[in-house]
Amino acid sequence: MLDSNEPLVSVREVQLHYRVGGALSALRGRSSVVKAVDRVSFEIRRGESVGLLGESGCGKTSMGRLLLKLEEATGGEISFAGEAIAGLKGAALKRYRAKAQLIFQNPFDAVNPRFTIRAALSEPLENAGIPVREREGPIIEALELVRLPQPQQFLDRYPHQLSGGQLQRVVMARALILQPAFVVADEPVSMLDVSVRAGVLNVFRDVRDRLGLTAIYISHDLALVRYVCERTIVMYLGRIMEDGSTEDIVHEPLHPYTKALVAAVPVPQPDQSHDPLPIGRGAPDPRNPPSGCVFRDRCPYAFERCASQVPRLRRVGTRNVACHLFEETALSSGRQ
Amino acid sequence: MPDVALSRPGLPARMFRSLHLPLNDRFALFGLAVYAVFVLTAIFADQIAPYDPTEILYTPEYDLAADLRPGEDGFILGTTSLGRDIFSQIVHGTRSALLIGITAAFMVALIGSIVGLVSGYFGGWIDAILMRLADIAFGIPFLPFVVVLAAFLEPSIWNVVIAMALVLWRDTARVIRSQVLTLRARSYVDAARVSGSSDLKIIMRHIAPNILPLSFLYGSIAIGWAILTEASISFLGFGDPQSISWGYMLQDAFASQALAKQAYYWFVPPGICIILVVSAGFFITRGYENLLFPKLGR
Numbered sequence: 001m002l003d004s005n006e007p008l009v010s011v012r013e014v015q016l017h018y019r020v021g022g023a024l025s026a027l028r029g030r031s032s033v034v035k036a037v038d039r040v041s042f043e044i045r046r047g048e049s050v051g052l053l054g055e056s057g058c059g060k061t062s063m064g065r066l067l068l069k070l071e072e073a074t075g076g077e078i079s080f081a082g083e084a085i086a087g088l089k090g091a092a093l094k095r096y097r098a099k100a101q102l103i104f105q106n107p108f109d110a111v112n113p114r115f116t117i118r119a120a121l122s123e124p125l126e127n128a129g130i131p132v133r134e135r136e137g138p139i140i141e142a143l144e145l146v147r148l149p150q151p152q153q154f155l156d157r158y159p160h161q162l163s164g165g166q167l168q169r170v171v172m173a174r175a176l177i178l179q180p181a182f183v184v185a186d187e188p189v190s191m192l193d194v195s196v197r198a199g200v201l202n203v204f205r206d207v208r209d210r211l212g213l214t215a216i217y218i219s220h221d222l223a224l225v226r227y228v229c230e231r232t233i234v235m236y237l238g239r240i241m242e243d244g245s246t247e248d249i250v251h252e253p254l255h256p257y258t259k260a261l262v263a264a265v266p267v268p269q270p271d272q273s274h275d276p277l278p279i280g281r282g283a284p285d286p287r288n289p290p291s292g293c294v295f296r297d298r299c300p301y302a303f304e305r306c307a308s309q310v311p312r313l314r315r316v317g318t319r320n321v322a323c324h325l326f327e328e329t330a331l332s333s334g335r336q
Numbered sequence: 337m338p339d340v341a342l343s344r345p346g347l348p349a350r351m352f353r354s355l356h357l358p359l360n361d362r363f364a365l366f367g368l369a370v371y372a373v374f375v376l377t378a379i380f381a382d383q384i385a386p387y388d389p390t391e392i393l394y395t396p397e398y399d400l401a402a403d404l405r406p407g408e409d410g411f412i413l414g415t416t417s418l419g420r421d422i423f424s425q426i427v428h429g430t431r432s433a434l435l436i437g438i439t440a441a442f443m444v445a446l447i448g449s450i451v452g453l454v455s456g457y458f459g460g461w462i463d464a465i466l467m468r469l470a471d472i473a474f475g476i477p478f479l480p481f482v483v484v485l486a487a488f489l490e491p492s493i494w495n496v497v498i499a500m501a502l503v504l505w506r507d508t509a510r511v512i513r514s515q516v517l518t519l520r521a522r523s524y525v526d527a528a529r530v531s532g533s534s535d536l537k538i539i540m541r542h543i544a545p546n547i548l549p550l551s552f553l554y555g556s557i558a559i560g561w562a563i564l565t566e567a568s569i570s571f572l573g574f575g576d577p578q579s580i581s582w583g584y585m586l587q588d589a590f591a592s593q594a595l596a597k598q599a600y601y602w603f604v605p606p607g608i609c610i611i612l613v614v615s616a617g618f619f620i621t622r623g624y625e626n627l628l629f630p631k632l633g634r
Contacts, residue, residue: 070526097532110523112542127532174531 007043008081008182008214009067014040015075016062016238020287032287036062038238039076041313044214046181051225051246052218053261054235057283060218061105063235064184067216068102069093080182098128101175103185103204107167107192111159117170118155124178142173145210146203165196169203176207183208186218201227222265226250234258237286237294244319254321256299293324301325364623370616374609378431385424386412389580392419406601414601417592425580426605432581433563433613436493440562443501445555448508449547453539455509456516466509473506482565486574493576496566500558508554512547519543553624560617567610582606 016037037059044050052060065071067078069085078085080096088096104110111120121139122132130138143151146169159167168188175183185204189197205228208215217228225232225246232249234242234257242255253259260279279298284290290297296306305324313322359365377384387393393401395409401419404411413422455466482499489495519525520543528538563582569575570583571590589595589603 065526068530070529094532097530100530102526102530104523104527106523110527112524112528114545123528123533124531171527174527178531 006046006082008046008048009044010079011043011063011067011076012041012078013076014063014066014073014078016059016066016071017074034286035238035289036286037066037073040235040238040240041076042233042240042243044216046214047212048231049208049215049217049229051229051232052216052235053220053222053225053232055220055283057237057286058235059238060220060235061186062238064102064186064216064218067182067184068100069096070102094127098124098178099180100182101178101180101184103168103172103175103183103188105187105190107164107171108159110171111167111174113159116156116158117162120159120170121174121177124174128178138177139173142177143170145176145207146170146172147199148173163196164192165200168192168200172200172203172207176211179211180213182214182216184216184218187220188217189224190219190221204228222250222261234261237283237289239294240313240320240322241295242319242321243313244321248319254316254319254326255323256301256325257295260298293322361619361623361626363619364626367616367619367623370612371620374430374434374613374616377427378434381427381431385421385427387421387424389420389425389428391421393421394419403597403599413605414599416588416602417594422585422602422605425585426582426609428580429582429585429606429609432493432579433566433609436496436566436581437559437562437613437617440497440500440504441555441558443497444504444508444558445551447501447505448554449512449544449551451505451509452512453516453544453547456513457520457535457539457543463513467513470506470509473503476503478503479565479568482569483572483574486569491574491576493566493579493581495574496562496569500562500565504558504561508551508558511554512550515547515550516543519546549624553621556617556621556624560614563610563613567606582610 014037015035018034018036020032020034040059040063042050052063054060062071066073069088073086080100085096111117115123118136118139121142122135125135125138139155140151143154148154148166148169154162154166154170159170162170168191172188188204189200192200201224204217207213215229217225219225222232229246232242232244232246233240234249234255236257242249242253242258244254249258250262253262257279279300284294284297290307292308293299293302293306293311296302299306303324309324311322311324311327313320314327316326359368393411393415395401395404401409401411401415402417404415406412406414408414411421411423413426415421416425451466451470455463478499481503482496485499485502486495489498522542525538525542528542533541566575566581567583567586570581571587573587575581575584575587577584583606585606586603589599589606594602
């Protein structure tokens with residue numbers, strides 16, 4: 001057993017760049033690169049729950065897919081329990097697959113419509129080499145773990161015969177059936193009815209605590225991340241903007257983008273005025289992001305340096321923030 | 337507790353069901369019936385045909401039984417100029433037509449499906465190479481290619497099958513590739529990968545079952561194509577003179593000036609058979625199309 005302070009997941013300068021347009025547009029000088037994930041670094045300790053927060057297209061789902069080796073990084077390194085996952089093959093890859101799992105966004109798409117629930121849950125067991133006769137036990141156990149009542153009755157049903165909440169529990173059961181150490185949940189409740197969200201979220205939290213899972217929860221919803229995760233990483237256009245404890249981020253956001261996100265959370269008091277930060281309508285074209293800081297064209301505090309220099313992620317108090325404003329304050333406070 | 341394998345219908349029943357035969361389409365049903373008749377004829381050709389199709393026959397008066405009209409001396413469809421029984425030739429022609437048609441269709445569907453699956457699933461340079469090969473195959477004019485191939489190989493009915501396997505996989509591969517591209521993007525394919533399934537397992541279990549009806553669609557188109565091509569090649573004289581096919585019969589009739597002799601009984605039956613088989617294939621294809629794209633709404 002490794003030291004508990006040792007990070008379970010370590011991401012160093014990871015990039016996922018896509019080339020857009022074929023050879024022809026490259027000849028005409030029109031080829032461009034989309035940086036879905038750009039020089040992202042973070043570490044996750046064992047048992048930690050981290051929220052990956054950002055608007056659509058910020059690279060949070062790509063980051064999740066990179067962590068699970070569904071996508072190969074075009075630069076940098078991801079390691080799991082001290083081992084780089086890029087080179088995993090054969091039996092080592094199979095072992096990694098058993099330890100790192102994914103909970104999908106859309107449960108209706110995540111289970112093969114031709115498979116019964118039994119068949120869907122059998123697949124990971126089969127890959128782990130468990131014989132047919134010994135699969136029923138773990139399947140029932142996993143379904144009980146996600147609190148699907150009377151799991152027996154679901155075994156021979158097909159996905160279309162289940163409700164969204166039930167199906168998402170099946171998807172969770174499939175992810176948990178091999179008792180993984182690390183789970184990535186990619187917006188697991190965004191496709192569900194509001195009425196069943198809380199149930200699924202509570203199951204996720206309980207199971208995580210009971211099994212001591214290390215988890216990444218990907219979402220665009222700060223309130224959900226706050227409900228599930230003690231730490232939050234805020235991403236914007238493929239880069240990390242801020243990384244720190246969720247409570248700190250909610251109460252005292254440092255990065256202007258995080259401030260805007262926090263200000264955008266609706267307040268359940270109709271008579272209390274709340275002023276969202278004026279950051280403009282939408283994110284820029286990811287094929288053509290601004291120079292320097294990718295957020296500068298929407299940032300109300302931008303100054304000259306933001307256009308010329310990419311802000312590095314640096315320590316501010318207990319957090320990491322990528323913003324020139326805080327380099328300024330760090331420098332000026334150093335001078336005093 | 338019931339075993340997974342036991343609670344499902346038996347393998348033959350599942351295989352039959354996985355063919356998705358379009359049984360509720362009237363045209364397709366007609367096509368299937370025509371095929372059933374021809375398949376039975378082909379299987380029992382030796383029992384049905386009264387004579388060997390290449391045997392030179394004589395009348396009871398020991399004259400050559402040449403150019404007899406239908407019904408004369410008990411020859412159902414009459415005889416050729418060389419004294420061969422036309423009905424027996426038709427019956428045996430069914431055998432070679434279906435043999436060519438089905439093997440060619442099988443090859444086309446098999447190669448096309450494999451290329452489409454591999455190309456669509458793996459993408460990247462594999463896809464690029466296979467699709468450029470498909471482009472080349474699209475550029476080859478089919479009939480001249482078969483003639484050239486027949487010149488290089490021994491004359492045989494299998495030349496048509498080889499030529500079709502080499503050229504006609506392209507259509508199937510293209511269509512199946514595009515289908516695989518959409519299937520590959522489904523989350524359950526990612527789920528299978530995350531749970532440790534190999535690429536082969538994902539292809540066989542999560543993707544192939546969904547493209548099977550498309551394989552059959554293109555396979556059934558290929559049957560008609562193969563029979564037509566074989567007939568054309570034989571009619572042009574590049575066929576196998578040893579084996580009796582409908583195309584060979586037409587060539588024989590043409591060379592023996594059957595038209596001038598007004599021997600319609602000689603060249604009309606093989607023509608009708610070719611039309612029947614090819615249009616039956618088309619009707620079955622249409623049924624599959626209905627099944628695959630129900631929203632076309634005919």
